[in-house]
Amino acid sequence: MPEFTTLEYENLNSAVYGALCDALIQGRFQPGDRLKIRDLAEQFGTSVTPIRDAILRLANDEAIIFRSPRDIRIPGLSESRYREIRSIRVRLEGLAAETAAQVATSADIEALERILRENEQAIEAGDRLKGTQLNQAFHFILPQIAGLPVLNGILRRLWLQMGPHISDAYIQGGRAMIDHHYPVVEALKRHDSAAASMAIVDDILLGGKPILERIERGEERQTRRA
Amino acid sequence: MPEFTTLEYENLNSAVYGALCDALIQGRFQPGDRLKIRDLAEQFGTSVTPIRDAILRLANDEAIIFRSPRDIRIPGLSESRYREIRSIRVRLEGLAAETAAQVATSADIEALERILRENEQAIEAGDRLKGTQLNQAFHFILPQIAGLPVLNGILRRLWLQMGPHISDAYIQGGRAMIDHHYPVVEALKRHDSAAASMAIVDDILLGGKPILERIERGEERQTRRA
DNA sequence: ACGTCAAAAAAGATGCATCAAGTATCCTAC
DNA sequence: GTAGGATACTTGATGCATCTTTTTTGACGT
Numbered sequence: 011m012p013e014f015t016t017l018e019y020e021n022l023n024s025a026v027y028g029a030l031c032d033a034l035i036q037g038r039f040q041p042g043d044r045l046k047i048r049d050l051a052e053q054f055g056t057s058v059t060p061i062r063d064a065i066l067r068l069a070n071d072e073a074i075i076f077r078s079p080r081d082i083r084i085p086g087l088s089e090s091r092y093r094e095i096r097s098i099r100v101r102l103e104g105l106a107a108e109t110a111a112q113v114a115t116s117a118d119i120e121a122l123e124r125i126l127r128e129n130e131q132a133i134e135a136g137d138r139l140k141g142t143q144l145n146q147a148f149h150f151i152l153p154q155i156a157g158l159p160v161l162n163g164i165l166r167r168l169w170l171q172m173g174p175h176i177s178d179a180y181i182q183g184g185r186a187m188i189d190h191h192y193p194v195v196e197a198l199k200r201h202d203s204a205a206a207s208m209a210i211v212d213d214i215l216l217g218g219k220p221i222l223e224r225i226e227r228g229e230e231r232q233t234r235r236a
Numbered sequence: 237m238p239e240f241t242t243l244e245y246e247n248l249n250s251a252v253y254g255a256l257c258d259a260l261i262q263g264r265f266q267p268g269d270r271l272k273i274r275d276l277a278e279q280f281g282t283s284v285t286p287i288r289d290a291i292l293r294l295a296n297d298e299a300i301i302f303r304s305p306r307d308i309r310i311p312g313l314s315e316s317r318y319r320e321i322r323s324i325r326v327r328l329e330g331l332a333a334e335t336a337a338q339v340a341t342s343a344d345i346e347a348l349e350r351i352l353r354e355n356e357q358a359i360e361a362g363d364r365l366k367g368t369q370l371n372q373a374f375h376f377i378l379p380q381i382a383g384l385p386v387l388n389g390i391l392r393r394l395w396l397q398m399g400p401h402i403s404d405a406y407i408q409g410g411r412a413m414i415d416h417h418y419p420v421v422e423a424l425k426r427h428d429s430a431a432a433s434m435a436i437v438d439d440i441l442l443g444g445k446p447i448l449e450r451i452e453r454g455e456e457r458q459t460r461r462a
Numbered sequence: 463a464c465g466t467c468a469a470a471a472a473a474g475a476t477g478c479a480t481c482a483a484g485t486a487t488c489c490t491a492c
Numbered sequence: 493g494t495a496g497g498a499t500a501c502t503t504g505a506t507g508c509a510t511c512t513t514t515t516t517t518g519a520c521g522t
Contacts, residue, residue, distance in 0.1 A: 272472090272473070273474065274472085274473070274474090288475090305473090305474060306474050307473090307474095
């Protein structure tokens with residue numbers, strides 16, 4: 011269960027922000043979707059103020075954009091931007107994997123293997139949502155094992171931007187999403203930093219291939235109206 | 237002149253956010269300093285609303301923290317956190333330097349050399365503020381040359397967190413702040429990616445040494461009252 | 463002096479009214 | 493039937509009142 015709020019105490023603002031982050035990461039928004047503060051306020055049963063706060067934070071994360079002062083939307087993702095995000099992930103998740111390999115305990119390994127088992131089951135059951143969630147859980151747990159909270163926050167933000175663009179695509183890769191995870195765990199067991207780094211890089215590049223191909227095909231509806 | 241606002245149109249919120257970001261990066265806040273929304277509203281001559289918006293964005297960047305629901309402060313920087321930020325910078329600025337080396341034009345090189353010349357002058361003149369500003373400009377221009385806007389945003393956020401902790405320390409390093417910049421430019425001229433990456437890593441590790449030593453010495457006043 | 467506790471003041475959270483600017487709708491004129 | 497324009501509506505920005513909780517302060521007793 012990833013922790014998304016950076017504010018340590020609870021308020022409506024953080025609750026809304028967390029809920030919208032979850033929705034974004036789970037792909038429940040499509041590129042081009044428009045967000046309206048008053049509508050969201052009604053959905054959440056609050057006034058507009060906490061919604062505005064959350065929307066502003068999301069805009070600061072570049073997870074949503076203000077196309078004009080009154081037009082808040084889920085942004086598109088150009089091919090070059092996706093490639094940049096992928097390059098950044100390669101560097102940062104590589105660092106996380108290296109560090110994790112050095113410090114991973116047997117409890118950490120068990121947690122990873124549990125995620126893999128659940129992911130297997132989700133794929134067999136055809137549960138796409140759970141499949142992508144567990145895939146994300148795998149990626150987020152590495153910086154946690156490594157004890158790198160700043161890195162974790164950066165990756166979280168990148169995932170907010172990718173979320174609306176990976177929901178459908180991942181499935182087309184079938185088991186490719188999970189196959190590359192096993193070598194990572196094997197490397198962590200051996201405390202082999204170099205192998206762990208290479209394995210996670212493989213996962214990012216190969217496992218993410220369907221997403222890139224989808225963006226290249228231009229199946230994005232970036233400027234779709236509502 | 238780095239562009240800090242992610243909202244493309246102008247409003248009070250972004251103006252306040254930008255001003256506070258500048259203040260943070262320039263070290264005009266000290267760790268432990270307390271921020272009060274009403275006070276800032278008076279200083280900026282606005283109501284509390286745009287200030288709250290900006291404060292919330294800054295908190296989302298982890299540039300400021302809510303120690304309690306009514307206590308907004310500049311956070312401290314533990315040694316482990318600084319080391320983590322440094323590791324991330326090594327990876328990301330390494331990537332920026334590699335990419336920049338491949339695509340840098342002669343105009344880009346000239347811009348870099350202009351910054352170096354101005355930085356020399358600022359150091360000679362003993363202008364600390366301008367010195368640190370130009371040092372930052374050097375680091376921010378590399379991802380711009382490389383055409384990596386996402387990377388740029390991540391580094392900007394990291395700098396927001398480091399800002400309050402580097403103001404004094406850098407000076408103690410004397411010319412060390414700038415000496416390591418020359419090999420970077422030389423590598424870019426030769427379009428030598430590997431050398432550029434190594435040079436910028438040297439700068440981060442060696443140039444940042446005074447900061448780490450200061451944090452290790454515990455000269456931080458993280459919980460200082462006002 | 464120091465710690466404790468209570469009252470007073472401060473401060474952020476939340477809700478809401480209003481404003482300005484942009485959008486949609488509908489009516490009219492040709 | 494269509495084009496143009498005026499009107500009504502939508503929507504985020506801003507300001508502000510109020511509420512609750514925290515923080516500060518100061519008096520009191522030890």
